[in-house]
Amino acid sequence: DAKTTQPPSMDCAEGRAANLPCNHSTISGNEYVYWYRQIHSQGPQYIIHGLKNNETNEMASLIITEDRKSSTLILPHATLRDTAVYYCIVRAYSGAGSYQLTFGKGTKLSVIP
């Protein structure tokens, strides 16, 4: 499985853009990058995913470098409710028909008033 590396924590001022980086230098050609977040005491919440092209939805934008070795999740206008642990995940295929998600430690984003 490709591994991901994320900073353990980041702060962002409320109303500003939050840019969360992720390194996945060993990603293979058919693996996607997924982002989930986990707000305290809740289950993980899907945010966005992508392969090569930049993606945008109502929650966030995902920017993937041309060599696909890193990506950045952008929350354009962070609010206090965006305080959470953000997980960057490379989608793994175990070979047994399972597409389980492999979570690392993630980045704890603190949005500051």
Add this chain to the structure above:
Amino acid sequence: GAGVSQSPSNKVTEKGKDVELRCDPISGHTALYWYRQSLGQGLEFLIYFQGNSAPDKSGLPSDRFSAERTGGSVSTLTIQRTQQEDSAVYLCASSPSGVGLDTQYFGPGTRLTVL
């Protein structure tokens, strides 16, 4: 429709007792996953169901852990002779097909505390 639900939300048990954790996936989702999250750690995959069968049990930490799924819907994770190291939040997720790259949707989890 309703999301993934899990019960109980909290369970406190004594070491050596058996516990059952329940997951109700999103209606129509054929794939179901169990994960657990120990304090301060990331999520650890336990088992995957496609329909009622479990093609991937590779994450179950010991033979004290078992899971079943009936009617392609509800799943139960059973831990026998619980140990203190079993204390964690147990999360269930479901996805529409379990193939390709369909999105997994998580429930709120069951917090298990073994005294």
